[in-house]
Amino acid sequence: MLDANIKTQLKAYLEKLVQPIELVASLDDSAKAQEMRGLLVDIAELSPKVTLRENGTAARRPSFAIAKAGETPRIHFAGIPMGHEFTSLVLALLQSGGHPPKIEADVIEQIKGLDGQFSFETFVSLSCHNCPDVVQALNTLAVLNPGVEAVMIDGGMFQQEVEDRQIMGVPAVYLNGELFGQGRMELGEIIAKLDTGAAARAAEKIAQKDVFDVLVVGGGPAGAAAAIYAARKGIRTGVAAERFGGQVLDTLGIENFISVKETEGPKLAMALEQHVRDYDVDIMNLQRAVGLKPAADGKPAEVTLANGAVLKSKTVILSTGARWREMGVPGEAEYRTKGVAYCPHCDGPLFKGKRVAVIGGGNSGVEAAIDLAGIVAHVTLLEFGSELRADAVLQKKLHSLPNVTVITQAQTTEVTGDGQKVNGLVYKDRASGETKKVELEGIFVQIGLLPNTDWLKGTVELSSRGEIIIDDKGQTTVPGVFAAGDCTTVPYKQIIIAMGEGAKASLAAFDHLIRTSVTA
The missing domain is CATH 3.40.30.80 (Glutaredoxin)
Known part of the structure; x- marks a missing residue:
């Protein structure tokens, strides 16, 4: 064996x-x-x-x-x-x-x-x-x-x-x-x-912590890099993360992380956490931030957590990452985990021999369709635009598969089901205006990412897409508050870019600490 x-x-x-x-x-x-x-x-x-x-x-x-x-x-x-x-x-x-x-x-x-x-x-x-x-x-x-x-x-x-x-x-x-x-x-x-009683005890323990020099909110690649760079300066550093590793934990194959030929998301996330723990960093995992009060009148910034605890810090680095974008159509929420899925690698085998759809014609969507085609009976890929956006090599592979149908200019308008599980979807043909239905048992949504910044509205300036607006040093519109990674306006949401942005934001935060202390 x-x-x-x-x-x-x-x-x-x-x-x-x-x-x-x-x-x-x-x-x-x-x-x-x-x-x-x-x-x-x-x-x-x-x-x-x-x-x-x-x-x-x-x-x-x-x-x-x-x-x-x-x-x-x-x-x-x-x-x-x-x-x-x-x-x-x-x-x-x-x-x-x-x-x-x-x-x-x-x-x-x-x-x-x-x-x-x-x-x-x-x-x-x-x-x-x-x-x-x-x-x-x-x-x-x-x-x-x-x-x-x-x-x-x-x-x-x-x-x-x-x-x-x-x-x-x-x-x-x-x-x-x-x-x-x-x-x-x-x-x-x-x-x-x-x-x-665990949440209350954790909140009480967190609330007693001293003021940080740098508090990193988020534990993905950007947050890990920021924490390491801050800790190496010998300043008091903390990380509050909803889950250490962030979206990397949901990534299967990684083949473009320079110097590492190939790895898997969970392995990289574990390596990130181990590296951070090599330094004197106070890691507070499973802690979701829900509020930010900028520093004012000589008082430090405050980050409020979902459990009610409040963390104080002289500077804050926001690296909350992003999450899968949802379609936002009737039936999607109702049938989530009942046929609507977001991870083809995880849930694909449960649809063996069944009919499924993939929503999205970018690299993620086409890769998902290719993977699923080897498991399920048939894949219908729906793309909103007039053509697929995936790399040419992926498109060539997709079109070679006999059990895949590609429909462009398709706007999904509804997920249908029998009350227990998905039985189809409805889409609008954007060219003809005609409404059509596809009968199937599963829907895999692959239409990009949304930044985890809802809790920051009214505090730091956000773009029309909800991304945190930053300058070339990672500074937000609020002095002493920096940001890095997929939650920001930096283009190209890649692991290696997020790490670099995290390091840059940390160096900028340290520079801010030096300059403000001299002024004081």
Whole structure:
């Protein structure tokens, strides 16, 4: 099952096991069961501290569980955790075997203190790059708290369950049989939903922090670069981020980050955070900013967070990034995660053999259509303009596919459904004015980005597109408030450009601090 290179790497990892673990298989006569058994045999042969037994009693078959020897298993895999989920498997093995998870001591104590019985089911697709974070977070909860049980379910293997629960987006997490959440969730977010007093405690702790010299709002590439450049100046630096890594976390393949031939968004996001943590930076993750009060009368600027806490800083760098643009048509919100999706890599496999549409003819839209064409029965790509805007090489590939239809001058006007899931869309032919309907089961929206700046209206000047207007040094229209990255008027929304803009804004903020202190 595993090739020689992976076996060598896994064997090295398994040497970190502190105590014996047991793999418990619940198999059937299917080909997938034999494939799963081959994987488990390979793992058991790599370490004397790993044993395998095949008398599991799990209802889902094939599946397997991992536990410390002698304990009832609390971590389960209903599927073969390869692809993006292989890391989830490795971490589950190590943590079950006593290797400590890499999280703060106070978070560990918070997890251990959760009171109750929590049975989590997480439906994933193995091509989803957002799913592993959720699976790994829930597995960590199960390792540390005996009241928690977690199972990863491959939607491709257990398609009937996916159909019965009408799951059209992954990861989809159920707690004790009820929907708990959909989409990417970090460990802190999950704990906060289980520990109802966590937000208030976090707000109280944040409110007690001293005044920062530089406060970065946002934890994407621009924010990370800004924080590093500020910290290297030896000044008091903080980062308040709704989720560290930002939109990079939702990016699958990255092939234009100079000096790195290819990588994946989650890997780059992890590297960004590790780099920032190498410096004396106060990182406040899972904190959404909702208000900005500029500095005045000798008092520092204030940033208000969603939990009510207020952070104070002499300068502020806004790097809140952007989010997927929505169509804004009737039915879109109603059928989000019920057929309307924004990540073809994550949710595409759930539409195997079905008819889908892609909205948008730029690079993202055409790439999505090409990827989906290999999975679904048919793709209809709708472009508002008179021609596609994607690179020529992508267009050539798209037009070579037999199960793709391209419709230009198409303005989507409505998403239709049966009350439970999508069954089509309505569009207006902009050339003839005629209204037409396409019957389908899924819609993937790929029409660009919107800056995360709604909370700044009336504070800093924004463009007609909602972007923060800045000068060549990243200075906004408010003295002492700078901005960088995709939330600004800087053209070309690229990771490498955002990093450079973050560094520039940080240097400008430092220059501002020097000049204002001399004036004072």
